[in-house]
Amino acid sequence: MGTSLMEAYQQAKYPLLGHGKRDVQVLKEALEHADGDMASDMYGTGAVIEAYQVKMAELLGKEASVFFPSGTMAQQIALRIWADRAGSKQVAYHPLCHLEIHEKDGLKVLHGLEPVLLADQSRPVRLRDIAELKEDVACVLLELPQREIGGQLPPYEELESISRLCKERGIKLHLDGARLFEVLPYYGKTAVEVCALFDSVYISVYKGIGGIAGAILAGDLDFMEEAKPWKRRHGGDLISLYPYILAADYYMERRLPKMERYYREAVELAEMFNGCEGVRTLPEMPVSNMFHVFFEASKEKAEAVLAEVAIETGVGLARVLQDGGEAGCKYEVSLGDLYADIPRVTLAEAFRLLERKLRE
Numbered sequence: 001m002g003t004s005l006m007e008a009y010q011q012a013k014y015p016l017l018g019h020g021k022r023d024v025q026v027l028k029e030a031l032e033h034a035d036g037d038m039a040s041d042m043y044g045t046g047a048v049i050e051a052y053q054v055k056m057a058e059l060l061g062k063e064a065s066v067f068f069p070s071g072t073m074a075q076q077i078a079l080r081i082w083a084d085r086a087g088s089k090q091v092a093y094h095p096l097c098h099l100e101i102h103e104k105d106g107l108k109v110l111h112g113l114e115p116v117l118l119a120d121q122s123r124p125v126r127l128r129d130i131a132e133l134k135e136d137v138a139c140v141l142l143e144l145p146q147r148e149i150g151g152q153l154p155p156y157e158e159l160e161s162i163s164r165l166c167k168e169r170g171i172k173l174h175l176d177g178a179r180l181f182e183v184l185p186y187y188g189k190t191a192v193e194v195c196a197l198f199d200s201v202y203i204s205v206y207k208g209i210g211g212i213a214g215a216i217l218a219g220d221l222d223f224m225e226e227a228k229p230w231k232r233r234h235g236g237d238l239i240s241l242y243p244y245i246l247a248a249d250y251y252m253e254r255r256l257p258k259m260e261r262y263y264r265e266a267v268e269l270a271e272m273f274n275g276c277e278g279v280r281t282l283p284e285m286p287v288s289n290m291f292h293v294f295f296e297a298s299k300e301k302a303e304a305v306l307a308e309v310a311i312e313t314g315v316g317l318a319r320v321l322q323d324g325g326e327a328g329c330k331y332e333v334s335l336g337d338l339y340a341d342i343p344r345v346t347l348a349e350a351f352r353l354l355e356r357k358l359r360e
Contacts, residue, residue, distance in 0.1 A: 005318065008307035012316030014346065016269075019210045019255075019336035027212055027243060030250040041245070044228070044237040052245050056216045060201055061192030065218035066227050067245060069236050071178060071204050072103050074217040077230040078200045079139055080111045081223060082172040086138035092116040093141035094125050096148035098176065124154045127161050130171075140166060143176035144183050144194070147332075150282035150292035151179070156187045163197035173197065178204040178215075181256055182288040185263040199223075205248035208262070208289065209255050210336065214244040255336070262289035262335045269333065272347070276355040281333075290334040293318070297358055299329040305357040315342060315350035 009015060041049035049067055057065040068074040076099070079091045091107075093099065095117040099107050107113045116137055118129040124146045142162070145151035154162075166173045175198040180191060187194065195201045200219040205211040217227055231237055266286040273279050278296040295302040299321050310316045321329045 002304065003307050003311060005303040005307045005310075006320060008310035009316035009319045012310040013314035014342040015316040015338055016333075016335075016342065017316075017319065018334055018338060020338055026210070027247055030211075030247040031243070033250055034246050038242075040240045040242050042239060044231065044241075048242050049245055052249055053216075055249075056203075057218055059191055060195045060203070060216075060218045062195060062201060062218035063221040064224035065216050066224050066231060067241060068215045068217055068231060069213060069238060069241060069244065071202055071215035072098075072106065073231070073234050073236050074202050074215045074227075075099060075141070075174070075176060076103070076107050076111060077227055077234065078174055078202065078217055078219075079107060079113060079141065080230065081226050082139040082174065082200070083111070083113055086170075086172070088136055088138040089114045090116050090135050090137045091139045091141065092118050092130070092133065092135070092137045093176075094119055094143060094146060095121050096146065097141060097143060098147075098178075099141070101148070122149060124149070124152045125162075126154055127158050127165065130162055130165055137171060139172040139174050139199075141174045141176055142198075143178070145179055145288050145290065147179070147290070150332075151286065151288045151290040152283055153183060153186065153287045156189065159194075159197055172199045174199065175201045177201055179208055179288060179290070181259050182208045182262065182290065185260040186287040205244070205252065208259065208334075208336065209248060210251045211248035212244050214241070214248055258337070259289070261340070265289070265339045266291060266333070266335050269335065269339070272351050276351060276358065278358050279354075289336070290332065292330050292332055294324070294328060294330045295321075295358070296328045299323045302329050302358075305354065308357060309350050309353050313346060313350040313353060315346060317350065317354070 038048060039046060053065045053067055083089060091113055100115060116135045118125045125142055130140055145153050163173055180203050203216050205214045266289045270281045270286050270291050273281050273293050280294050282292045303321055306318050318331045321331045324330050
């Protein structure tokens with residue numbers, strides 16, 4: 001039995017995805033740069049958490065923000081608040097929204113909310129989807145980028161139109177900005193400019209930023225004050241959250257300036273994939289640091305080829321593939337610090353080998 005794709009990727013000299021291993025060193029490095037005499041936060045209060053929340057509110061252009069241990073918690077609470085205020089149980093979002101496919105129906109079971117699904121599974125939510133809404137929804141959630149369809153985005157001008165339409169209709173607009181910073185280079189906008197279009201904003205502090213875990217929910221002061229008791233009800237006020245906060249702050253300072261580079265590298269890499277016969281990316285031209293790669297080959301063959309490429313060239317292109325049935329297979333690329341470490345000669349050799357072995 002040969003080396004599995006996961007084993008080959010883990011042994012590769014040049015793994016391609018993300019920032020590197022999510023091991024204890026990630027936290028250790030962050031804490032090495034922290035003041036050991038700094039007091040811990042306690043149950044949501046204290047200088048370490050309060051200062052970070054002020055910093056993030058300013059970065060996003062909102063009056064206030066609250067740090068949550070998870071984005072799942074933060075977003076369910078945001079939609080619950082908007083639903084209660086509107087007196088409506090209905091909220092609208094994409095059919096492949098995280099709340100719909102990854103949270104075990106938490107929004108429905110815990111909060112009794114009723115999702116209205118917008119668009120179809122192949123494209124982002126567009127202005128016409130909201131304009132044609134028949135239901136009296138309290139809130140529309142937009143995910144930028146839409147991860148499950150390769151990180152696709154609506155045009156920025158359409159975002160502005162969606163924001164205006166929601167205001168006209170009295171519908172709150174919430175941003176699932178788990179990867180917000182990753183789309184700013186494509187839009188050519190600041191976080192403040194994008195977030196100004198939304199009534200509430202969630203961002204992840206561990207995805208592109210590379211922290212340990214956690215999320216920020218931001219909005220108007222009264223909205224955030226209402227979110228705090230909900231955080232306590234959900235068990236989100238842990239006695240201390242400072243390891244998450246210190247790591248988030250440390251890596252944010254180092255990675256936000258690199259988002260433009262990650263985006264440009266994704267465009268470069270996608271072009272290499274699309275240059276291989278039997279391989280394509282979605283989107284063809286990435287709009288962030290992420291995209292999906294599709295192989296016409298079966299999952300078994302593609303895994304074997306990718307494992308051979310990793311073993312022979314040292315370049316780990318993929319960790320795991322998803323079976324696409326007759327359509328072949330696919331996986332997600334999300335670039336971070338590691339891509340820049342791969343010598344371009346070595347990367348070119350990896351793609352020559354990839355194409356040759358896919359043809360065999």
